[in-house]
Amino acid sequence: MNPVSLFLVLNMLLLSSDPHADKRLEFTREFIEQLRHSVYSIQEGVQAMHSGMENFRTMIMPQYDLQDDQRTET
Numbered sequence: 001m002n003p004v005s006l007f008l009v010l011n012m013l014l015l016s017s018d019p020h021a022d023k024r025l026e027f028t029r030e031f032i033e034q035l036r037h038s039v040y041s042i043q044e045g046v047q048a049m050h051s052g053m054e055n056f057r058t059m060i061m062p063q064y065d066l067q068d069d070q071r072t073e074t
Contacts, residue, residue: 015021 015024018024
């Protein structure tokens with residue numbers, strides 16, 4: 001049995017004996033949803049930053065790329 005399955009089974013057993021388990025599960029679901037949204041936002045931000053860096057490189061620094069290419073060809 002892998003550790004994640006064991007962890008989930010243990011938590012389900014503990015929650016089944018708790019009368020307020022539904023509230024805790026709802027809180028956990030909301031927390032996971034917020035975490036998912038945060039990670040997605042960070043991923044989108046990193047992709048936008050990378051795209052901006054690529055645009056900067058192609059618009060501002062093309063002469064340096066040409067100089068580097070000429071050095072490697074000789």
